[in-house]
Amino acid sequence: MAEILQLVIAGLATGAIYALAAIGFTLLWQTSQTINFAQGEFVMLPAFFALVAMNWFGWPFWLSCLVAILVSVLLLGMVFKVIVVDPMLKQGVLPLVISTIALGLLLREGAKDFYSAEAQPFPYIFPDRQVSVLGVQLSLSQIGVLLIALAVIAALQLFLSRTRTGRQMQATAQNPTVARILGVPVERMILYTFIINAALAAMASLLISPIYLAKFSNGEHLGLAAFVAAIVGGFNQVRGAIAGGLLVGVIDNLAAAYVSTGYRQSVPLILLVLFILFRPQGLLGRREERAV
Amino acid sequence: MSRSALRWSLGLVLLGLVLVFVPVNLTDYGLPYPGLKRYGTYIMTLWLVTAVAAMGVNLIVGYSGQETLAQAAFLGIGAYTTALLTKAGIPFGLAFAASGLLAFVVGILLGIPALRVQKHYLAFVTLAFAVMAWLVFRNEQWLTGGVMGLSGIKRPVVFGINTRPFLTFYWFVLAVTAILTFCMWWMLRSPWGRAFTALRENPVRAESLGIDVRLYKLLTFAIGSAYGGFAGALYAPLVEFIDPSPFALSQSFLYLLMVVVGGAGSFLGPFVGAAIAVLLPEWLRFTETYYLLIYAFLVMLLMAFCPGGIVALVLRLKAALLPKAGKVQP
Numbered sequence: 001m002a003e004i005l006q007l008v009i010a011g012l013a014t015g016a017i018y019a020l021a022a023i024g025f026t027l028l029w030q031t032s033q034t035i036n037f038a039q040g041e042f043v044m045l046p047a048f049f050a051l052v053a054m055n056w057f058g059w060p061f062w063l064s065c066l067v068a069i070l071v072s073v074l075l076l077g078m079v080f081k082v083i084v085v086d087p088m089l090k091q092g093v094l095p096l097v098i099s100t101i102a103l104g105l106l107l108r109e110g111a112k113d114f115y116s117a118e119a120q121p122f123p124y125i126f127p128d129r130q131v132s133v134l135g136v137q138l139s140l141s142q143i144g145v146l147l148i149a150l151a152v153i154a155a156l157q158l159f160l161s162r163t164r165t166g167r168q169m170q171a172t173a174q175n176p177t178v179a180r181i182l183g184v185p186v187e188r189m190i191l192y193t194f195i196i197n198a199a200l201a202a203m204a205s206l207l208i209s210p211i212y213l214a215k216f217s218n219g220e221h222l223g224l225a226a227f228v229a230a231i232v233g234g235f236n237q238v239r240g241a242i243a244g245g246l247l248v249g250v251i252d253n254l255a256a257a258y259v260s261t262g263y264r265q266s267v268p269l270i271l272l273v274l275f276i277l278f279r280p281q282g283l284l285g286r287r288e289e290r291a292v
Numbered sequence: 293m294s295r296s297a298l299r300w301s302l303g304l305v306l307l308g309l310v311l312v313f314v315p316v317n318l319t320d321y322g323l324p325y326p327g328l329k330r331y332g333t334y335i336m337t338l339w340l341v342t343a344v345a346a347m348g349v350n351l352i353v354g355y356s357g358q359e360t361l362a363q364a365a366f367l368g369i370g371a372y373t374t375a376l377l378t379k380a381g382i383p384f385g386l387a388f389a390a391s392g393l394l395a396f397v398v399g400i401l402l403g404i405p406a407l408r409v410q411k412h413y414l415a416f417v418t419l420a421f422a423v424m425a426w427l428v429f430r431n432e433q434w435l436t437g438g439v440m441g442l443s444g445i446k447r448p449v450v451f452g453i454n455t456r457p458f459l460t461f462y463w464f465v466l467a468v469t470a471i472l473t474f475c476m477w478w479m480l481r482s483p484w485g486r487a488f489t490a491l492r493e494n495p496v497r498a499e500s501l502g503i504d505v506r507l508y509k510l511l512t513f514a515i516g517s518a519y520g521g522f523a524g525a526l527y528a529p530l531v532e533f534i535d536p537s538p539f540a541l542s543q544s545f546l547y548l549l550m551v552v553v554g555g556a557g558s559f560l561g562p563f564v565g566a567a568i569a570v571l572l573p574e575w576l577r578f579t580e581t582y583y584l585l586i587y588a589f590l591v592m593l594l595m596a597f598c599p600g601g602i603v604a605l606v607l608r609l610k611a612a613l614l615p616k617a618g619k620v621q622p
Contacts, residue, residue: 035412087596095599097359097415098552099592101545106588113581220541224423227416262431269420276413277405 002136007253013142014211015229015249016149020204021222022229022241023156024197029235030173031193034085035097038104040223042198046072046205047122047214048111061123069202077198081191104219111216122209145207152203153242156196160238169193221265225252228272234282243283247271308470315462330458334530337462339570340469341526346551346562346569347476348519353548354557355480356512357492362402362418363547365425366395366517368539370524372429372436375445375534384448388468388525395521399514407509414513422541429536441535445528455529465526472522477559479515488512492557549591555603564602 021043028034036042046068053064084103088096126144130137160166171179172189180186204222212218225248233244248268255267275282315336317327328336345367352360370391377387398421406417429436436442447455448464455461479485490498491508499505528534546569554565576583598605 035415084592084596088599091595091599094353094357094359094552094556095595098549099595101549102588102591102595105545105584106592109582109585109588113585224419227419231413231416260431263427266424266427269424272420273405273417276417280408280413 003257004254005136006138007257008250009136009138009146010142011250011253012246013145013149013249014208014253015246016146016153017204017208017245018222018225018229018249019153019242019245020149020200020207021226022233022245023153023238024200025226025230026233026235026238026241027173027193028197029230031169031176031190032085032089033093035093035100036197037097037100037223038107038219039201039226040219040221041104041107042072042076042201042219043204043208043222043226044214044216044219045076045107045111046202047120047209048115049202050206051115051120051122051214065125065206068206069199072198072202072205073195075198076201077195078191080198081194085194104223108216108219115216117216119213119215122214124210125206128210141210145211149203149207152200156200157238165189165192225249225268228268231272232275232282234284237282237284240282240284247283311466312463315459333458333462335570335574337458337465337530339566340462340465341523341530342550342570343563343566344469344472344526345520345523345547346554346566347473348516348523349547349551350516350554350556350558350562351476351480351488351519352513352516353551354555354561355485355488355492356509357495358509358513359412359415359548360418360513360516361415361541361544361548362422362425363517363520364539364541364543365418365422366398366520367524367527367543368425368429368534368536369395369398370521371528371534371539372442372524373521374525375442375528376435378446378448378529379442379444384450384529388522391521391525392518393521395524396514396518399517400510402517403510403513407506407513418544419541422544426536426540429539436536439535441533443533445532445534447529447532461530465530468522468526472519476519480559552599553591553594553601555601558601558603561601561603568602 021039024042025036025039028036049071050061050064050068053059053067054061059067080103084099085096088099124141125148126141128139128141130139132138158166160170168179168184169189169192171182171184172186173193176186179189208218208222212221225245229244229248230241231244232247233240233242248271251271252264252268255264259267315328315333318325345363348366349360349363352358373391373394374384374387377390378384402417402421403414406414430438432438433440447461449455450464453460455464480488487498487503487508490501491503491505495505527538550565550569551562552565553568554563555561572587573583576586579586594601594605598608
């Protein structure tokens with residue numbers, strides 16, 4: 001029992017990180033119909049920004065993390081929107097999908113060629129110590145990760161529901177045309193979405209890299225986890241992405257313990273297929289109506 | 293025969309002759325053309341095999357407006373089926389048919405749940421399937437040999453001719469590709485095929501005109517996947533050794549990229565895209581590890597400026613350089 005509880009808590013920690021990536025993915029989809037196939041790479045890369053700041057420039061860890069978030073917001077948020085997405089939107093969905101796939105390839109190969117092909121150790125933000133609570137071994141680091149991720153999510157929810165800008169962003173996501181008529185600066189709201197996505201991806205990157213090590217090929221697993229979390233949660237819901245992320249994290253960790261190593265990767269994917277078969281609108285999603 | 297039909301058939305015959313004789317050393321016949329060596333012929337054969345798989349992707353992506361991220365997995369299904377069956381002594385023809393059929397059936401099974409729901413779900417289902425298929429190829433050692441792979445795959449004997457020599461095998465693959473290309477062309481020209489295009493342009497309207505959208509999408513996906521299976525059946529005897537790596541998810545992404553790079557929805561697109569995907573690594577060999585980086589960058593540029601791919605780019609250049617080309621010829 002204690003063992004299962006430990007696995008569930010570890011799963012919630014990684015799941016909260018997946019949720020960060022999945023929320024960004026969902027937000028981009030809602031506001032600009034962008035399916036970002038480079039989302040996994042967006043989570044892989046910021047850790048390398050921090051590593052560059054630490055190892056090439058010799059900056060302290062906290063400053064490097066800050067720099068990594070800022071550079072991500074700039075490159076993976078603004079530059080991504082202006083250079084990759086904007087010119088593509090009028091071309092339709094497929095060219096944009098292809099372009100994000102190519103971007104993922106570019107980022108992966110870039111990290112490999114310009115930094116290293118080897119997995120890089122990444123410092124823990126919290127001390128990697130174990131404490132025993134009622135006979136259950138808990139890792140301080142995991143609890144810290146879980147708390148930070150949940151705090152970020154709560155802050156985002158507050159921002160989206162309580163501030164004027166947040167409500168305008170929601171309006172943009174739900175119906176850009178009506179939002180525009182009501183005087184919402186839709187273009188700026190879409191830009192904010194990209195910035196938030198990049199910041200969330202950077203947070204996820206800094207939190208996950210101590211656990212998985214920073215490696216150029218991490219994007220495939222992280223991207224899959226984010227897709228599965230977003231779809232399982234309900235493609236069009238921020239709350240859904242959180243639930244989906246936590247669920248995928250827990251299932252991923254239980255699978256790592258109880259399913260043969262060869263097939264552990266397939267467990268979240270089976271979950272995805274089951275959801276598409278039996279509950280395509282996801283855990284918390286609503287059915288989408290089709291437009292002519 | 294009308295003039296344009298005459299021009300078309302002349303062009304086809306010429307193209308066929310070029311493709312048949314490209315690898316042949318013509319110096320013995322008094323022509324100053326040395327032909328291609330073993331490696332060059334191998335690359336040409338690989339191009340044809342890749343083009344068959346890409347034709348399938350083009351049917352799915354270009355003609356019915358869906359996204360598949362599992363073509364490499366279907367290639368794997370075909371390659372392992374053919375390798376295992378021919379090693380068990382079953383003739384190549386049957387193994388080839390079984391490869392395509394198995395890919396078709398798996399395509400139907402995947403398509404049924406995915407196409408019930410939203411537009412992009414096929415992409416996610418095929419993504420999941422591509423990873424799972426790769427896990428099976430890697431883990432089921434008793435069947436697929438795991439990471440050690442399967443070796444000693446024999447090239448077939450066709451009508452008493454052993455295709456073991458590389459030139460003979462090239463001609464064999466060329467013939468099969470020609471047949472599959474003709475089937476695709478015939479299918480797309482049939483009324484049944486023309487419905488695909490209607491479907492891509494406006495699915496809701498197509499449905500209101502009495503086209504069973506879901507059935508069509510399902511069949512295009514399954515047929516496109518079957519082309520992946522056929523390509524795999526040709527790939528196994530080409531390389532004579534298969535392991536899971538060419539069937540990984542990243543390879544499926546590359547198949548989708550090459551079709552859009554060539555020109556999705558254009559009949560020649562997959563051939564152009566496959567040529568780029570197979571030849572570019574050879575041309576960019578001097579860049580060593582930076583090849584994929586450059587390729588990805590070029591793809592993004594192409595998508596930004598000419599999303600119709602290279603075929604559309606060539607047509608646009610032709611229109612710009614020869615503005616009166618259409619008017620000069622009567």
